Amino acid sequence: MLFKEDFEYGSQIHLLYKYHRKLNFMPSNIPVQLRMPPIEFFAVELAYSGIVVFLCLLIYFKTREIYELSKYKGIYHFRNAFLFLSLAYFVRFILASFAFSTQLFDDKIEISSGELFVVRSLILFLTYFSFMAIFSLAYSLVWKRIESGILQHDAVLHIIALSLLTLIFLTRSHHLFILSHVALLTILVLTATINYRSSEKRKPFISQIYIIYFLLFAFWIVNIAFIPLRYLQPELKIPLYAASVLIMSLIAYKVVRTVS
Amino acid sequence: MRSRKRDRLEIIYDILRIIREHNNSILPTPLLRYSNLSSQSFNEYLNELVEKGFIREVYDKKGRKYLSLTDKGFRYLEKYKKIIEFIDEFGL
Numbered sequence: 001m002l003f004k005e006d007f008e009y010g011s012q013i014h015l016l017y018k019y020h021r022k023l024n025f026m027p028s029n030i031p032v033q034l035r036m037p038p039i040e041f042f043a044v045e046l047a048y049s050g051i052v053v054f055l056c057l058l059i060y061f062k063t064r065e066i067y068e069l070s071k072y073k074g075i076y077h078f079r080n081a082f083l084f085l086s087l088a089y090f091v092r093f094i095l096a097s098f099a100f101s102t103q104l105f106d107d108k109i110e111i112s113s114g115e116l117f118v119v120r121s122l123i124l125f126l127t128y129f130s131f132m133a134i135f136s137l138a139y140s141l142v143w144k145r146i147e148s149g150i151l152q153h154d155a156v157l158h159i160i161a162l163s164l165l166t167l168i169f170l171t172r173s174h175h176l177f178i179l180s181h182v183a184l185l186t187i188l189v190l191t192a193t194i195n196y197r198s199s200e201k202r203k204p205f206i207s208q209i210y211i212i213y214f215l216l217f218a219f220w221i222v223n224i225a226f227i228p229l230r231y232l233q234p235e236l237k238i239p240l241y242a243a244s245v246l247i248m249s250l251i252a253y254k255v256v257r258t259v260s
Numbered sequence: 261m262r263s264r265k266r267d268r269l270e271i272i273y274d275i276l277r278i279i280r281e282h283n284n285s286i287l288p289t290p291l292l293r294y295s296n297l298s299s300q301s302f303n304e305y306l307n308e309l310v311e312k313g314f315i316r317e318v319y320d321k322k323g324r325k326y327l328s329l330t331d332k333g334f335r336y337l338e339k340y341k342k343i344i345e346f347i348d349e350f351g352l
Contacts, residue, residue: 063346065335065339066339066342066343066346069332069335069336069339069343070269070336070343071312072269072343072347072352074347074350074352075343075346075347075352077352078350078352140350140352141351141352192351195351196351207351209349209350209351210351254349254350255346255350258342258345258346258349259342259346
């Protein structure tokens, strides 16, 4: 069996599994691409999500004082973007863990209606937090240009995110899920371009921070496109995770350096 | 041309800086003069800054109102450059 030797680590979970399931380790229809044993899969997800959530929260809390003093709307939305992103990564981790537990303890891929409800709810939360993160960052860049219109109200962002969410939920289309994220990323790029072109302190080439913003959400979309990445080969998954952590670390470093 | 919001942060900085430069005690009238604002704008900013705890009003024995910075006001002055740097750095 493909995974049998991978399970010889003697972890408590595996022992528990052995006692209850004897040697019926894994479902027979697990794709060949899945080469990581669940406990390692879980460890990688835990470490990755833990680091990213920590960095997002670091950005959020490090900017609290300058926001409280200035009440600057751009800082408010910038902080919200990272708060929502931390929530999105956290929910993504719960989803990945759920897949991990299903994979470890069940001998079938199909899940019960109760489990399906939990998974769908988690996906809804993930999508909502994800939309709000991208919206908030885009809004933080262009709020000055639209502050007199209807978009000045926070509620509008939530309503747009919820409307998109409802559409995705009703159609249950993975393609729409990915396409809506790509569309939002395009909006983010456009807002960044508008902001850059009208900036007083325009640098010779495109500003480094806008490239970082783009990469941050581009990697995020790849992250959620393969929820929960259980079928992605470790050879691709690890560099993807490393790149995401690197981008997030770069933003966190810039924030800490600027506000400290 | 600078944005309206940026101007707002700058105006607040100027008002607080003027108070600090006058040994942290100044009457409203000279503050209005030094801050280069219209009377209406000045009153709006002053009320906001008092409400938000950047400035406190102190009355002397003759009942004259002096304006002083609170700890929060001093902290704003300390952090102002960092706030502006942050806004520029992240394109906000």
